[in-house]
Amino acid sequence: MSTERVINFGAGPSALPLSVLEEAQKGLVNFDGTGIGIAEISHRSKEFQAFLDEFEQNIRTQLDVPPTHRILFTQGGGTGQFSAVVLNLLARHRLLHPTATPEETVLDYVVTGSWSKKAAEEARRLAAGHATVRTVVDSRVYSKDGKAYDNIPPHAEFAFSEDPALIYYCENETVDGVEFSHDPQSPASFPFHLLKRDTLVPLVADYSSSFMCRPIPRLADHAVIYAGAQKNIGPAGLTILIVRQDCIVDVDAAARLGATPVPLSLSYKILADSGSLYNTPAVLPIYMSGLVVRRMKENGGLPYYEEMNRRKAQKLYAIVHEGEQKGVFRRKVQQGSESWMNAVFEVLGEGAEKKFLEGAEKEGMKGLKGHRSVSSHALLCIRVSLYNAITEEEVDKLIAYMTRFLGES
Numbered sequence: 001m002s003t004e005r006v007i008n009f010g011a012g013p014s015a016l017p018l019s020v021l022e023e024a025q026k027g028l029v030n031f032d033g034t035g036i037g038i039a040e041i042s043h044r045s046k047e048f049q050a051f052l053d054e055f056e057q058n059i060r061t062q063l064d065v066p067p068t069h070r071i072l073f074t075q076g077g078g079t080g081q082f083s084a085v086v087l088n089l090l091a092r093h094r095l096l097h098p099t100a101t102p103e104e105t106v107l108d109y110v111v112t113g114s115w116s117k118k119a120a121e122e123a124r125r126l127a128a129g130h131a132t133v134r135t136v137v138d139s140r141v142y143s144k145d146g147k148a149y150d151n152i153p154p155h156a157e158f159a160f161s162e163d164p165a166l167i168y169y170c171e172n173e174t175v176d177g178v179e180f181s182h183d184p185q186s187p188a189s190f191p192f193h194l195l196k197r198d199t200l201v202p203l204v205a206d207y208s209s210s211f212m213c214r215p216i217p218r219l220a221d222h223a224v225i226y227a228g229a230q231k232n233i234g235p236a237g238l239t240i241l242i243v244r245q246d247c248i249v250d251v252d253a254a255a256r257l258g259a260t261p262v263p264l265s266l267s268y269k270i271l272a273d274s275g276s277l278y279n280t281p282a283v284l285p286i287y288m289s290g291l292v293v294r295r296m297k298e299n300g301g302l303p304y305y306e307e308m309n310r311r312k313a314q315k316l317y318a319i320v321h322e323g324e325q326k327g328v329f330r331r332k333v334q335q336g337s338e339s340w341m342n343a344v345f346e347v348l349g350e351g352a353e354k355k356f357l358e359g360a361e362k363e364g365m366k367g368l369k370g371h372r373s374v375s376s377h378a379l380l381c382i383r384v385s386l387y388n389a390i391t392e393e394e395v396d397k398l399i400a401y402m403t404r405f406l407g408e409s
C-alpha cells in the first residue's frame, strides 16, 4: 500500500488542503486544548459553540451574507435539501395563500442537468396532490443533439409562473459540467431580471459543487441557497444552508391549514431556533470545514479563490480547445456555459479515453473518469474537477500531461 498522496481530481468527495488535513489530525486527538478529540467532544460544549460561531462568521463575511439571511448547518446532503426545500416552501406558500388549490400552488424548476432533473423529480413525488411542478425550461431542448444537458438556455425561454411557491435552479451541474455564467452580460447568466421585483421571490439555488469557489451573484435575492460540504470545503456529512428569514416558517401552523407535515429534522425553523443544534450535528465535518474556511480567510478570501479558479479553468479549457482543433478531444458543453468546477470532455478514438486515464494515473492523477450518464458512446468521458483545494501547480501538471498526450496522438 502506498502512503504517497496523488492528485485527486474527483468530483466529490474531493481533495482537501493537506495543511488542513494535518491540522485536523491534531484536533482529532485534542480539540482546541480541551484534551478531548473533536469526534468525542459534546456539541454543547463552549469550545465547540465558539468554533461553530467562528465558522458561521467566516462564511457570512466571505460570501457577504446580509442580516436578512440565516446560515444554518444540517445533514442529509443536497439530496436531503431536494426534499426539505419543497416542504418548507410549500408550508410558506400555504401560510401566505391558505386557500390555494393544488393547481394554484406551483413549483417552478429550471432543469439544466442531471441534478436539477433529480430535484424536480423529488418535488413531483412530494407535491403530488398538493401542488403542481412545472419545468420552466429544460436545456436538452437547446442542445446540439436534443438529448444532452450541454447548455444554459436563452433568457427568453425562462417563463416563470406568476406567484410560484419556489423557483429552483442548480448553479453548477456537477455531472454535466454546465454552469450559469457569473457575468451578468452573458447569455448564459441566470436571468435575475425576469424575476418579479415587487415581492420576496422564493428563489432556490443548489450550490453543492460551487459553494465558496467565488462570490454568489445576487445572493440577497435568493430565498434558499444550499450546498453539501464535500466538494469545496470539507468532508461529506455537512450541509450548509443560507435561508432568508421569511422562509423560516412555522411548518406546524401551515400543516393545520392543510400543508404537508414537515419532519422536525427538515424544518428550517427548528434548525434556526436551535442555532443548528436541535439534534447532534456532524461535529467532525463541521470542524474540518471550519478549518478550511478559516484557511480561506487567511489566504485572502473569495477574491483570491475566484482569481485562482478563473485561471485554472481558463488554462484547462484552452488545452481542451487545442485538442479539439487537432481532433483528439471534444468538449461536451457549449461555449459560455462551461463549468469552472467540473470540465467535461471526450477523448476521441477507439480506446483513447482508457489510454488517457491510465496515463494520467501512472503520473499520480486520479478521479478523472466522467459520469457514465454523460457519455455518448461506450466509454466514459473525462471530468476534471477543479475545486478550491486543487492548486494551480496541480492543474499545470495535468495540462503538461495533456500536451504530451496531444503530441503522441
Ligand code: PLP
Binding pocket: 012, 076, 077, 078, 079, 080, 115, 170, 172, 173, 174, 175, 206, 207, 208, 209, 228
Ligand atoms: N446537487 C449537486 C449539484 C451535486 O453535485 C450533488 C452531489 O454530487 C447533489 C446535489 C447531491 O448531493 P448529496 O450527495 O450531498 O446528497
